[in-house]
Amino acid sequence: MAQPNRDDDAVKELVRRHWDGRAATFDDERHHGIHSAEQRDRWLAVLREWAGDDPRRVLDVGCGTGVVSLLLAALGHDVVGVDFAPAMLDRAREKARRANRSVAFLRGDAETLGLAADSVDLVAARHLVWTLPDPAGALREWQRVVAPGGRIVLIEGYWDHDEPWDEYEHVAGDLPLYDGRPPDELTEVLVREGLSDVTHAPLMDPTLWGREPRHDYYVIGGTVPR
Template identity: 65%
Template sequence: MTRPPRDGNSVKDLVRRHWNSRAETFDEEPQHGIHTGEQRDRWLTVLRNWTGDGRRRILDIGCGTGVISLLLAELGHDVVGVDFAPEMIDRARAKARQTGHSIGFHRGDAEVLGVLDDAVELITARHLVWTLPNPTVAIQEWQRVVEPGGRILLIEGYWNHSEPWDEYEQMHDDLPMYNGRPPDELREVLEQQGLSAVTYEPLTESILWGREPHHDYYIMSGKVTR
């Protein structure tokens, strides 16, 4: 018998539970944290190339322990991080204090942001869309928050896990983009939601992930044109 779909709040509760449980050790995994100076420098170069010159107002959604937020702050941007898992936010705040970066980290829902219209010039998100029950709703919400002419910048991938794990055993069928998406498919989704000038490039260098990448990673950007 087919199980009826879970409601969005039930799915989000499971998502929060999963990432809360992983917060303590999240940065220890080679593909998640920054472990060497060379890895840090390479990520800074990638982000600098895609964020452009000048100081920008950036909202980092699904910020986790603040890995990307801290790199963006190091590049001189004004950064705020949002995540649904409070344990992740606690870790991010502690890291910001240790490094001296002034970053506001807040608990929030990627699909319903408590942020004013046109509040930022750029939204970033790393490996987030696959965890969302309503990813197209989220992309529309992100466009509301980004000023016209601003951009949405996603670090994503396609991994096709053979078996779901932990809480994802219960909810993977309720996540439309579970396992990620190949870049051409995600680009089509962004374009269908109204973003223009969508471009991407692979992120296949082992230095970025602390090991030879096991999945197809890439970075993708689209312009908000409303």
């Protein structure tokens, strides 16, 4: 089980190892990849509602294989994807090439982004905050790179697994939001870290996940104060 006070770099290395190991088959799972036109259209509708209609500079943090990045690019946004796992980024770049989408995929740490302040209009992340040793610090960092009045939009969930698995057996106790949180609890975190106008909505349509949802999924967003 988890060891308390583990060095964050060691935690991140185990997390990286986990996701690099899953990169080759990640999109094969119906609730991860896009497997039908109907599923794609439904995700586009969700992202359009939360990202807005006007083209924006978007940072997809923890982009993985680029699923959300490519959907946002299809909506006309200028997208950069960042992830800590090189194998995931390799898959994302190949998918962007095949789709003829101009998305920059960069290796980086979600908690310490190498981007200028106020350089994007929107930060998006899907199922990321539970993997971070310092999610509160990450939220502050994301606000730093978002221009005042911009948004942070998270696709999240509450998994409540019985036991951690794989590398997470060793680091779960070092991850404050491991297994996710119900939306009201994550709302409190976002408000405490300075976001305003925080709202959330369920994402329980089976079309989104390619199956009946097995966990509680939702989208939550807040505004970076001016």
